[in-house]
Amino acid sequence: MEERKKLLEIENLKKYFPVKAGFGKKQYVQAVESVSCHIYEGETLGLVGExxxxxxTLGRTIIRLHEPTSGKIVFDGTPIYDSEKKIAVPMLPYRRKMQIIFQDPSASLDPRMTVGEIVGEALDIHGLFQGKAERRERINELLDEVGLNTEHSNRFPHEFSGGQQQRIGIARALAVEPQFIVCDEPISALDVSIQSQVINMLEDLQAEKGLTYLFIAHDISVVRHISNRIGVMYLGSMVELAESYELCNHPIHPYTKTLLSAVPIPDPEKTRSRVRQPLEGEIPSPINPPSGCRFHTRCPYATERCKQEFPKLKEYGPGHYAACHLLEDGKL
Ligand SMILES: Nc1ncnc2c1ncn2[C@@H]1O[C@H](COP(=O)(O)OP(=O)(O)O)[C@@H](O)[C@H]1O
Ligand code: SF4
Ligand SMILES: [Mg+2]
Structure with a gap:
């Protein structure tokens, strides 16, 4: 079988945010803890978790909108960040290749700029046109691609509905002809009635342009149909990663199992046979996260080792990864 090309390779990526504590003490929000994964060219990798x-933070750190605390990021064969080798390449050329669509379209669009200026700004930064006519033509083309009219070009973001604003955000991301787009909950702020339109459009654009997506959602039902693979996060760490169908139907990590048991599934047979296992306790703070496996304070199977050792993601079936000591010992 032909090896699939990995567009992104992420190793032990960490992102800690410093926060002020009392008495001049420094503390850190450990938002992303030692995440390793790869994203194949042309795929949609779904990313879910509470x-x-x-x-x-993981999505933004991968494209270095947040500078990582440590770890390694390889994009299209080139290390763009490597804390051990002290590599941190200038990002301007990569900004063209890696884009993001934000969760809240109204907050991510400058209210003082017209739609034409918003979409055109990306073209200007990267010098992607010759002359005014070509620039205007390109803006019109982009608006057309996302289902907006050329007349919309002179209007301001507040004149649009949420769905249209998200289309403007998508046109802005597409302007630079990226290879990779982080779609950060792009439909969660939209009316349910238009969510599927935006999802369908993102899927069509992907097929047309061969785009690679990291598609973030807090609800697994949003991504299960559009993702090739799905990764599950808990308190900063990646706990399970597998093909979409496999993950939804045969989860192996204790956290994923509880997460999925809370999702209603259309098949009544399956719903009946499934035991709802509500999670005990609150999600702990990422400022002082639990030692070892971050899930140990809520996991019914936790052992002494779980409290001490951070479990690494290991492969348990073809392309099916999970991070759990008990799975590793064959006890789950
Ligand atoms: N810029 C920041 N400064 C400090 N803490 C942050 C910052 N961004 C996110 N966090 C914290 O990091 C954790 C992860 O946040 P986030 O990545 O937004 O989670 P999610 O997208 O899964 O809801 C949260 O505890 C959040 O409060
Ligand atoms: S490593 Fe331990 S605490 Fe973590 S999920 Fe596995 S059994 Fe539970
Ligand atoms: Mg978020």
């Missing part, structure tokens, strides 16, 4: 588990 609010605050570090999805946005």
């Amino acid at each position: 609010s605050g588990c570090g999805k946005t």
